[in-house]
Amino acid sequence: MPDAFDDAVTFRIRATSDSASKPVFIGVGRTADVEAYLAGVDHDVVTDVDDNPFEASYRHVDGTAVRGGPGSQTFWMASTSGTGTRDLQWNPNTEDWTAVIMNADGSRRVATHADLGVRVGWLVQIAIGFLVVGAAFVLGGIILWFAAVRPARMR
Numbered sequence: 001m002p003d004a005f006d007d008a009v010t011f012r013i014r015a016t017s018d019s020a021s022k023p024v025f026i027g028v029g030r031t032a033d034v035e036a037y038l039a040g041v042d043h044d045v046v047t048d049v050d051d052n053p054f055e056a057s058y059r060h061v062d063g064t065a066v067r068g069g070p071g072s073q074t075f076w077m078a079s080t081s082g083t084g085t086r087d088l089q090w091n092p093n094t095e096d097w098t099a100v101i102m103n104a105d106g107s108r109r110v111a112t113h114a115d116l117g118v119r120v121g122w123l124v125q126i127a128i129g130f131l132v133v134g135a136a137f138v139l140g141g142i143i144l145w146f147a148a149v150r151p152a153r154m155r
Helices: 031-038 123-153
Strands: 009-017 024-030 043-051 054-062 075-083 085-090 098-105 112-120
Touching: 009 024, 009 098, 024 043, 024 085, 031 098, 075 085
Parallel strands: none
Antiparallel strands: 009 085, 009 112, 024 075, 024 098, 043 054
């Protein structure tokens, strides 16, 4: 059975490590799998994002566990890693998912610049539909106006 979103919605995370030589990892996985992987690991969780002014709220999770590189894990539904700017796009499904940005080697002190984007594939079709309906109303109004004015001039 197809997922609820199919390919209609695409999320994108783009991240660049602050250190040109330090590879960054971006991954998306089921929330339960990501939480199990990060259990006991010192990390921050984004809990809220405000857009005016742009500000993210974080919750710190203490821990001392050390995990290996995240790229070797098999639970990621989408992932990318490497130096420079990394770009990950994925189509969500109906499961709960969590996105992570980490150092590719799993080390501490992640420093990146990142942004998130969403593309809604059917938005253009809806806009075109509204334009067509609006044009039909305008045309109908013009026809009705001429039909009402023309007989009045003939008298």
